[in-house]
Every structure is written in structure tokens, then in C-alpha cells.
Amino acid sequence: MKSKTKNRTILVVEDERPLVQAIETKLEKNGFDVITARTVEQAARYLEEINNIEAIWLDHYLPGDKTGLDFVAMLKSPDSKWKKLPVFIVSNTASNNNVRSYLRLGVSKYCVKADHRLDEIVTEIADFLDNPEK
Amino acid sequence: MNEEKKIALKLEILAREKEAIRRKLVITARQLAVTAKEKESARRSLVVTARKLAVIAKEKEVARRKLVITAKQLKKMSETLENKVLARTKDLEQIRSRTEAILTSIGDGLVVVDKDGKISYINKSFEEMLGWKSGEVLGKSMVQVVPREDQNGIKVLFEERILTQVLSGQKFVADLTNPFYYIRKDKSRFPTSSIVAPVVLGGKIVGAVEVFRDITKEKEIDKAKTEFVSLASHQLRTPLSTVNWYSEMLLAGDAGEVTSNQKKYLEEIYRGNQRMVELVNTLLDVSRIEMGTFIVELKSTNIVRLVRSVVEEQKPQIDDKKITFLSSFEDNIPLMQADPKLLRMVIQNLLSNAIKYTPDKGRVEVSLFLDNKKNVILKISDTGYGIPKNQHNKIFTKLFRADNVIGKDTEGTGLGLYIAKSIVEQAKGKIWFESDENKGSTFFVVLPLRETRK
Structure with a gap:
């Protein structure tokens, strides 16, 4: 486990309560400050209000009208101020079309929840943030 | 000359003339007789001819009468025929329009x-x-x-x-x-x-x-089915992820130390759940194959490296069962055009089957070689349980598991070979096997290289 002088803030957008709890615990144990949101609208509001968010953990299917894909499209639009913010899609909907759309939009990683250990995903995110150009 | 002499002379002349005339008459009479005979014979022949003519006339009359009858018959027959043809034509017309109506009205x-x-x-x-x-x-x-x-x-x-x-x-x-x-x-x-x-x-x-x-309608239903499966699998995966992650965290001591007994139980939960995840994934693959939503992404693929990494991944199982493992790869196997993810699934299925269905201390061999420079052949053989002869034809069928392994303590869904075959055939390759019960099985996969240079 890496020791950090300063904690990184990550926004976790996930609606499944037990999963949110597990993700939050694991991320905190790995030196992250965690903000959680259940919907795209809520997440967008937090982004506006909190300015030290360094990464986003995002699910695909979310309550409300908007999916993770809509959120990423907004984040990665040409005039967005969050264009460079790394986005990690952690979802169980591995439809090929969705994966492709996410990657085309420029997300940093896509992984299927059921196929990965939680600590694997957290470590990967931490590594990515440590070496962003990799 | 005296008178008497003159008269006598004249008489003699007369007598001579008479004689000449008589002779002439005799000749004429003879001639007449001949003519009469000729006339008689002509008459007779005329009579014969007349009789003949009479006969012919009679025959002619008979023939004429016959002809009249025939003509009548012909007329009658032609009339009947005409009627028949008319009726038949009407029938045909009816059949034709019926057929036409049927063909025309077919919804297809x-x-x-x-x-x-x-x-x-x-x-x-x-x-x-x-x-x-x-x-x-x-x-x-x-x-x-x-x-x-x-x-x-x-x-x-x-x-x-x-x-x-x-x-x-x-x-x-x-x-x-x-x-x-x-x-x-x-x-x-x-x-x-x-x-x-x-x-x-x-x-x-x-x-x-x-x-x-x-088949637009069918396609729509198909699409709805795909969406349903995708959604259902999403729903299934969420609780599976919860179990996965929490047991993982418990095992990692995130909620405090666990005793070794608790750890054992947690590991069982974790493994059982892992199997469930794999099952859902496999079902997803099958539904994708069946609905044709399997997206094939061809890339320059190093099949040797792919096989090596699958072997590496399954090393723990190989070691567990103390299986003698041999591999051989022909030199210079070029990069091929394939979907590495799908190809990996084929190799994974075949190798894990070989390991799974071979008893401890058996032998598993993997080899890769080229054929005519156009195809690459993957051969995976084992000294395992084999496939009973009478089930050879069913082995690639979805959900089929051979009798001789169902009883054994092996996990399996009967989907692996079905998936492998679907992928190989989609890639225009071939898959087949040779197997003897209790001696082992050898699976062959031939894939076109569709070679690419670096």
C-alpha cells in the first residue's frame, strides 16, 4: 500500500448501496478521500461545488434519465473544464457498444465489476493517477 | 373374122371377166368373214369391259356410301372433341387462375x-x-x-x-x-x-x-431478447459483485482479523460466487453467439504468446493434479488476423477441459504448427477420460456433457465446446477431435492465418 502525503479526492458515482459502501471503504483504506453520488445530476453538482476532485469512478446504469455515458459525453465535450479529469468506468454492463463508446470518448479505463477484485480496481486507479502518461 | 368367131371371142372375154369378178367376190367374201370375226371379238371385249365398269361402279357406290358414313362420324367426333377441349380448357383455366390466385395471395x-x-x-x-x-x-x-x-x-x-x-x-x-x-x-x-x-x-x-x-418482426423480437439478456445479466452481476467484494474485504481483514476457520468458510463463499460469475459470463457469451451480437475485432495476433499466457494462467491446476505438461510451438509462426479475446476463449476452453478431464498424474500436450503456410493448427491432447464413442457426435452440442464425466467430480456447464466451435467456425476455421474412452482425447483447431506483417 502506498503512503501518500496528501489524500486524493475521488468522486464515486454508483447507485447500489452495498457496493458504494465497499468501494468507499476500500478507497479510503488506500488513501483516497471519497465523495459519493447516486445520479449523474448529483455528480455534476458535486463537480461544480467541489474543486479538488482528481478522478471519477463511474457506473453505467444509474437512476434518473442519464446514464454514465451521458455524463462522460458532457465531461469530455470540447468546452468542458473537466476534459482532462480521468474517468474510470466500473460497470457490469459490458455491452461491446457501450465499452467502445466510452473508450472513444476518452475514458481512462473500463472494467467489469463482477470480473475484478475490488482491490485490483483500486490499485489500478491509484497506479494510473501516479503515472498518468502510461 | 366372121361373126361367129367374133361372138365366141366376146363370150370368152365375158367369161373371163365373170371369172375375175367371181374371184374378186370370193376374196371380198373372205375379207368380210374376217371383219365379221374381228367385230365379234371386239363386241365381246366391249361386253367384258361394260361388265367390269358395272362392277367398279358398284364398288364406287359402296365406297361413296362408306365415305358418307365416315364423314358423318368424323363430324360427330370432332364435335365431341371440341366440346371436350372446351370443357378441359375451362377446367385448366380454372386451375390456372386458382393457382395464380394462390401464388398471388401467398404472404411470402x-x-x-x-x-x-x-x-x-x-x-x-x-x-x-x-x-x-x-x-x-x-x-x-x-x-x-x-x-x-x-x-x-x-x-x-x-x-x-x-x-x-x-x-x-x-x-x-x-x-x-x-x-x-x-x-x-x-x-x-x-x-x-x-x-x-x-x-x-x-x-x-x-x-x-x-x-x-x-423477418423484421423476428429481428425486433431478437433484439428485445438481447436487451433482456443484457439487462438480466446486469441485474445478476450486481449482487454477485456485492458478495464478491465483501468476502474479498473480509478475507483481506478490512473488517478485522478472521480466524483460520472463518477464512476457510469465506474462501468457499468467494469461490462459489466466482463460479457463479463465470457461469453468468458464459451464459452471456452463449446468448451473444446465438443472437449474433458477438462483435469480432480482428487484430494482428500472436497466437503463440496467447497459448503461452493461457498455459501460464492454468499452471496452478496443472500443478495441483501433478499433470505432466508438454508444449511445442513451431518456429516462425507469423502474426495472424484474429480476435485475441475470442481466440483466447477457444484455447482456454480446450486446455481447461484437457486438464479437468485428465486424472492426476496424467499428461497434457499442447502444440502449434503451420500447415501449408496458410493455416495454423492448435493441437491439445490429454490422457484423460476420453469421450464415449456413441457420444462423439453430440460433444459440441450446447449443454451436452458426456456420461462418463458427469459422474466424476468435475464442474462443467456443457457450454465450453459449443462456444469454442461457434468461435472457430465464425473465424472460418475447423475444430474436431479424436478420442478413446479411458485413453484420452486430442482436439484439433485449424485457423486461417490471414497473415499480417508487422
Whole structure:
């Protein structure tokens, strides 16, 4: 486990309560400050209000009208101020079309929840943030 | 001369003249007799001729009478025949219009072509579905009038059209697994399912009949099914992820130390859940294959490296069962055009089967070699339980598991080989095996290299 002088803030957008709890615990144990949101609208509001968010953990299917894909499209639009913010899609909907759309939009990683250990995903995110150009 | 002498002389002259006349008369009489005879014979022959003529006349009369009768009969017969023909024509007309009405009213598109593939009949549904009028297409080539393309909009070549194949005497083909599309007159398209059958007359193919229908509805249902499966799998995966992550965290001591006994139980939960995840993934793969939503992404693929990494991944199982493992790879196997993810699934399935169905201390061999520089062959053999002869033909069937392994303590869904075969065939390869019960099995996969240079 890496020791950090300063904690990184990550926004976790996930609606499944037990999963949110597990993700939050694991991320905190790995030196992250965690903000959680259940919907795209809520997440967008937090982004506006909190300015030290360094990464986003995002699910695909979310309550409300908007999916993770809509959120990423907004984040990665040409005039967005969050264009460079790394986005990690952690979802169980591995439809090929969705994966492709996410990657085309420029997300940093896509992984299927059921196929990965939680600590694997957290470590990967931490590594990515440590070496962003990799 | 005296008078007496003169008279005597005159008398003598007279007598002579008389004699001459008498002679002449005798001659004439004779001549007359001859003429009379000739006349008699002529008369007789005339009588004969007259009699003959009478006979002929009689015969003629008989013949004439006969002719009159025949003519009457002929007339009668012709009348009957005419009536019959009329009736028959009416019947035929009725049958024809009935057939026409039936063909016309068939809800499916119908086209009849001659031996050159030229259209000789189309029905109303054909006109409605494709936008062509009968008059515009009769005598034209069906293959040209109605282009056919696959899912990706790639035109089916003339020689690959079922119609062409059927007309050339190849066995009747009906490929219902790969959906294709017919292009309308206005260039729009619709998914079609069609059946083509040859028309055989006197042992010769004289044409073909094609019946096709618009399967837009079926496709929509199919799509709904795909969406349902995708959604259901999403729903299944969420609780599975919860169990996964929490047992993982418990095992990692995130909620405090666990005793070794608790750890054992947690590991069972974790493993059981892991199997469930794999099962859901496999089911997803199967539904993708069946719905044709398997997206194939061809890349330059190093198959040797792929096999090595699968072997590496399954090393723990190999070691667990103390299996002797051998591998050999031919040098210079080039990069090939393949979907590495799918290819990996094939290798994984075959290798894990070999390990799973081989008892402890058995032997598993993997080799890769080239064939004619065009194909790469993957051979995986084991000294395992083998496949009973009477089940050889079922081994690639979905959900099928051979009798001899069901009883053994092995996990399996009966989906692995089904998936492997679907992938290999999709890649235009072949898969087969040789197996003897209790001696082992050898699986072969031949894949086209579709070589790419670096």
C-alpha cells in the first residue's frame, strides 16, 4: 500500500448501496478521500461545488434519465473544464457498444465489476493517477 | 373374122371377166368373214369391259356410301372433341387462375426463375416487398434485380447466392443462422429469410423457386431478447459483485482479523460466487453467439504468446493434479488476423477441459504448427477420460456433457465446446477431435492465418 502525503479526492458515482459502501471503504483504506453520488445530476453538482476532485469512478446504469455515458459525453465535450479529469468506468454492463463508446470518448479505463477484485480496481486507479502518461 | 368367131371371142372375154369378178367376190367374201370375226371379238371385249365398269361402279357406290358414313362420324367426333377441349380448357383455366390466385395471395415473396436465373414469375408479395412490378423484372436476372447483402452491408457475390448454387445443381442450401438483407428497388433493405428449391423436369434442373419473407418482426423480437439478456445479466452481476467484494474485504481483514476457520468458510463463499460469475459470463457469451451480437475485432495476433499466457494462467491446476505438461510451438509462426479475446476463449476452453478431464498424474500436450503456410493448427491432447464413442457426435452440442464425466467430480456447464466451435467456425476455421474412452482425447483447431506483417 502506498503512503501518500496528501489524500486524493475521488468522486464515486454508483447507485447500489452495498457496493458504494465497499468501494468507499476500500478507497479510503488506500488513501483516497471519497465523495459519493447516486445520479449523474448529483455528480455534476458535486463537480461544480467541489474543486479538488482528481478522478471519477463511474457506473453505467444509474437512476434518473442519464446514464454514465451521458455524463462522460458532457465531461469530455470540447468546452468542458473537466476534459482532462480521468474517468474510470466500473460497470457490469459490458455491452461491446457501450465499452467502445466510452473508450472513444476518452475514458481512462473500463472494467467489469463482477470480473475484478475490488482491490485490483483500486490499485489500478491509484497506479494510473501516479503515472498518468502510461 | 366372121361373126361367129367374133361372138365366141366376146363370150370368152365375158367369161373371163365373170371369172375375175367371181374371184374378186370370193376374196371380198373372205375379207368380210374376217371383219365379221374381228367385230365379234371386239363386241365381246366391249361386253367384258361394260361388265367390269358395272362392277367398279358398284364398288364406287359402296365406297361413296362408306365415305358418307365416315364423314358423318368424323363430324360427330370432332364435335365431341371440341366440346371436350372446351370443357378441359375451362377446367385448366380454372386451375390456372386458382393457382395464380394462390401464388398471388401467398404472404411470402415468390419468384420462379428459369435455368439461367432469369425471372419467369413473381407474385404480388414480391412486388409489394421489393417495389418491382412484374413487367419490369420478367426475363431479367433475379440475382441482379434483387441484390442481397449481409448484416454489415457487404454484397453477397453472384456465385455465392443460394439461387446460383441451387441452379448449378449444388445441394439445397438454407442457411438460417446468418441473417441477410434484400435490397428494394428504392435501395432500402429489409432482413430476409429465404428458401430456394430447384425445379426438376425429367431429371434436369430447369429452374428454381425461391420463397422469401421479411423477418423484421423476428429481428425486433431478437433484439428485445438481447436487451433482456443484457439487462438480466446486469441485474445478476450486481449482487454477485456485492458478495464478491465483501468476502474479498473480509478475507483481506478490512473488517478485522478472521480466524483460520472463518477464512476457510469465506474462501468457499468467494469461490462459489466466482463460479457463479463465470457461469453468468458464459451464459452471456452463449446468448451473444446465438443472437449474433458477438462483435469480432480482428487484430494482428500472436497466437503463440496467447497459448503461452493461457498455459501460464492454468499452471496452478496443472500443478495441483501433478499433470505432466508438454508444449511445442513451431518456429516462425507469423502474426495472424484474429480476435485475441475470442481466440483466447477457444484455447482456454480446450486446455481447461484437457486438464479437468485428465486424472492426476496424467499428461497434457499442447502444440502449434503451420500447415501449408496458410493455416495454423492448435493441437491439445490429454490422457484423460476420453469421450464415449456413441457420444462423439453430440460433444459440441450446447449443454451436452458426456456420461462418463458427469459422474466424476468435475464442474462443467456443457457450454465450453459449443462456444469454442461457434468461435472457430465464425473465424472460418475447423475444430474436431479424436478420442478413446479411458485413453484420452486430442482436439484439433485449424485457423486461417490471414497473415499480417508487422
